[in-house]
Structure formats: structure tokens, C-alpha cells
Amino acid sequence: MAPSASFLDYVKDLFSPFGEISVRKMFGGAGIYCDGAIFAISGDDDVWFKVDDVTRAEFEAAGLRPFEVEMNGKTGTMSYYNAPEEIYDDNDALRHWTSLALAASARGKKPAKKSAKTKTAAGKAKPKSLKRARKA
Incomplete structure (x- = not known):
């Protein structure tokens, strides 16, 4: 079920000390972004919260569970674990768990793909591989 508009407003306010918070609706839920x-x-x-191989054990040790999704009659998990309840009323807990999620997110960023073309000194695109046509 989709999160309510009032809850998403609350979430934006809750996480605002960490950066610019935005929310994008997706797949019946919402993605929560910090600085994009x-x-x-x-x-x-x-x-x-987002987890990775570095942070997953801490979430599991706290008894937190992964987000489950059902597709085509099969259940799978995603790299997100439920946030502990104490984040809503304990600033130290909020800071700790949010910092783990932000770090996992930063580690998960993939570098931008390089274009198949490079630019010449004049700024015109040229193919990376220049093959010369053979004369027949």
C-alpha cells in the first residue's frame, strides 16, 4: 500500500538534517532521496533503509528484517531493511541508522558510463576506434 502524503511529509522533515530530502513515488511506494x-x-x-555487505550484519543483529516483495508468485528480498522504531523519537538512533543507510547508498553508486566517442581538440566527436578503410 502506498505511503500517505502526511507520512511522506513527516519523513521529509525527519531526515531534513541530513541534506535535501525528496520523495519520488514508485511501484506503489516511494523512494526517499538525500541530495539526489x-x-x-x-x-x-x-x-x-538501504543496506549493503558492510552494514547488513548490524541491521540483522538489531533484529531488523529485509524488505520483501512478491512477484509472479515468488517472494524475494531487496537491499533495504526496516528502520528501527527508535529513529522516530531518539535523535542519536536517527543519526546512527540514517548514517549507515547514507553510507550504503554512497558505496552503491555506480560510476557514469563513458561515451563510446571522444572529442577532438576542436570539440567534435570522433569514434574511439579509427579503422582505416582498405583499398580494394
């Missing part, structure tokens, strides 16, 4: 990078998702007025 997704670090959490929301659905049913809940928050799930």
Missing part, C-alpha cells in the same frame, strides 16, 4: 541519492524506501507508512 536514494537511501530509503517507504510503503504502508513504514521506512526501510
Whole structure:
């Protein structure tokens, strides 16, 4: 179920100390972004934080569970774990868990793909590989 508009407003306010927070609706839920990078998702007025191989064990040790999705009759998990309840009323907990999610998000960013073309000194695009045509 989609998160309510009032919950998404609350989430924006909650995470605002960490940077510019935006929310984008997607797949019946919402992605939560900080300075343009997704670090959490929301659905049913809940928050799930981004995890990776570095942070997953800490989420599991706290008894937190992965976000599950059902598609075509099969259940799978995503790299997001439910946020602990204490983030909503404990600033230290909010800072700790949000920082873990932001770090996982930063590590997960993929570098931009390089174009297949490079530019000449005059600024015109040229292919990376210049093959000379053979005279027959």
C-alpha cells in the first residue's frame, strides 16, 4: 500500500538534517532521496533503509528484517531493511541508522558510463576506434 502524503511529509522533515530530502513515488511506494541519492524506501507508512555487505550484519543483529516483495508468485528480498522504531523519537538512533543507510547508498553508486566517442581538440566527436578503410 502506498505511503500517505502526511507520512511522506513527516519523513521529509525527519531526515531534513541530513541534506535535501525528496520523495519520488514508485511501484506503489516511494523512494526517499538525500541530495539526489536514494537511501530509503517507504510503503504502508513504514521506512526501510538501504543496506549493503558492510552494514547488513548490524541491521540483522538489531533484529531488523529485509524488505520483501512478491512477484509472479515468488517472494524475494531487496537491499533495504526496516528502520528501527527508535529513529522516530531518539535523535542519536536517527543519526546512527540514517548514517549507515547514507553510507550504503554512497558505496552503491555506480560510476557514469563513458561515451563510446571522444572529442577532438576542436570539440567534435570522433569514434574511439579509427579503422582505416582498405583499398580494394
